[in-house]
Amino acid sequence: MYNADLNFIFRNPTKIVFGMGAASEVGQEAEALNGRKVLLVTDRFLERSPTFGGVEKVKKALGNKLAGVFSEVEPDTGTHIVNKGADYARSIGADCIVTVGGGSSIDTSKGIAIVLSLGGKIEDHPGINFLSAPVIPHIAIPTTAGTGSEVTYAAVIKDHEKHRKLIFADNYIIPNVAILDPLMTVSMPASVTGATGMDAMSHCIEALHSQQAEPIADSLALGAIRLIAEFLPKAIENGNDVIARGQMLIAANMAGVAFGNAQVGVVHALAHSVGGRFGVPHGVANSILLPYCMEYNLDAVVDKYRLVAQAMGINVSGLSDEAAAREAVEAIRALTRRINMPQRLRDVGVKEEGLKQIAEDAISDASIVYNAKSILDPEETLKILKQAY
Numbered sequence: 001m002y003n004a005d006l007n008f009i010f011r012n013p014t015k016i017v018f019g020m021g022a023a024s025e026v027g028q029e030a031e032a033l034n035g036r037k038v039l040l041v042t043d044r045f046l047e048r049s050p051t052f053g054g055v056e057k058v059k060k061a062l063g064n065k066l067a068g069v070f071s072e073v074e075p076d077t078g079t080h081i082v083n084k085g086a087d088y089a090r091s092i093g094a095d096c097i098v099t100v101g102g103g104s105s106i107d108t109s110k111g112i113a114i115v116l117s118l119g120g121k122i123e124d125h126p127g128i129n130f131l132s133a134p135v136i137p138h139i140a141i142p143t144t145a146g147t148g149s150e151v152t153y154a155a156v157i158k159d160h161e162k163h164r165k166l167i168f169a170d171n172y173i174i175p176n177v178a179i180l181d182p183l184m185t186v187s188m189p190a191s192v193t194g195a196t197g198m199d200a201m202s203h204c205i206e207a208l209h210s211q212q213a214e215p216i217a218d219s220l221a222l223g224a225i226r227l228i229a230e231f232l233p234k235a236i237e238n239g240n241d242v243i244a245r246g247q248m249l250i251a252a253n254m255a256g257v258a259f260g261n262a263q264v265g266v267v268h269a270l271a272h273s274v275g276g277r278f279g280v281p282h283g284v285a286n287s288i289l290l291p292y293c294m295e296y297n298l299d300a301v302v303d304k305y306r307l308v309a310q311a312m313g314i315n316v317s318g319l320s321d322e323a324a325a326r327e328a329v330e331a332i333r334a335l336t337r338r339i340n341m342p343q344r345l346r347d348v349g350v351k352e353e354g355l356k357q358i359a360e361d362a363i364s365d366a367s368i369v370y371n372a373k374s375i376l377d378p379e380e381t382l383k384i385l386k387q388a389y
């Protein structure tokens with residue numbers, strides 16, 4: 001599994017606060033970060049939802065530290081949203097950001113912090129390690145359990161004109177605090193619970209089959225797989241199951257730390273490209289592509305996939321590594337069927353004539369670099385896409 005030349009750096013700088021009702025501690029956390037003029041970032045749906053109430057709770061907990069609310073985040077946040085949010089943040093003199101929302105909102109906040117720090121527009125700064133100093137502090141309160149963005153160094157922001165997702169990756173944009181409050185996720189609809197949960201599962205598998213995998217990230221990923229296999233179906237069957245909601249938040253967080261260190265691979269490269277061209281939600285695209293990408297990578301990482309099968313409760317004793325690895329792929333497929341995820345790209349609005357372009361986009365996506373098998377030829381990504389179509 002690992003050779004004598006293994007070397008890695010493991011980071012997990014985010015303070016994690018977990019608990020039922022923990023969101024009400026946001027005021028103390030902002031205080032500890034010297035936040036005096038807090039910008040609250042969220043989306044209109046959460047702000048106005050009569051069943052959610054989380055935004056009001058956080059506003060109340062922030063009290064007079066709250067300087068303003070930016071609630072124009074949309075699913076698949078875009079450069080225009082980030083730039084608008086940064087203008088607003090500047091106008092209120094924000095010195096701290098609190099996000100209440102899913103990955104799109106958390107990534108918007110990361111983008112706003114980058115623009116506040118570097119000026120210009122967000123699209124001027126894509127890339128890796130482009131910051132030379134910390135950005136303003138950020139407290140993330142996720143309302144979905146999947147993206148792990150509350151602990152990662154990356155933001156994915158769509159350039160809607162070019163139909164591409166831009167990746168901004170820098171250790172300075174890792175949120176300072178992640179508040180995991182199961183009550184903030186109970187109103188999430190089953191379809192979103194499924195899609196975001198499968199995003200977290202994809203983070204686990206991708207961390208494990210990454211060329212940058214290492215034992216600490218592996219153990220987080222395997223622990224998270226165990227939790228997702230058990231609690232994702234429960235959270236979908238009963239959205240008010242606060243135990244399942246809490247365990248899924250923890251799993252998504254562990255998966256975020258795992259892939260934040262080990263990186264992701266071909267599943268994400270393809271999902272970003274499918275999302276960029278056809279607007280397929282990130283978790284849905286990952287869920288469809290994951291088993292096909294596992295089959296593609298299989299012979300390079302059979303030992304890792306054997307562990308995946310075990311973490312999913314499959315008895316693999318007596319099986320060869322390859323047979324055990326195939327069991328892992330089937331267990332993933334069975335999970336996606338059990339939670340009613342779409343099975344094919346054709347089922348989610350992807351057009352067959354677009355596959356070639358997606359295959360080419362994926363080759364230049366930063367995520368593909370760490371995939372178990374090196375992929376340089378778009379014919380390879382096209383092969384996977386055709387199978388998943």
Ligand SMILES: [Fe+2]
Binds near residue numbers: 202268282
């Ligand atoms: Fe993801």
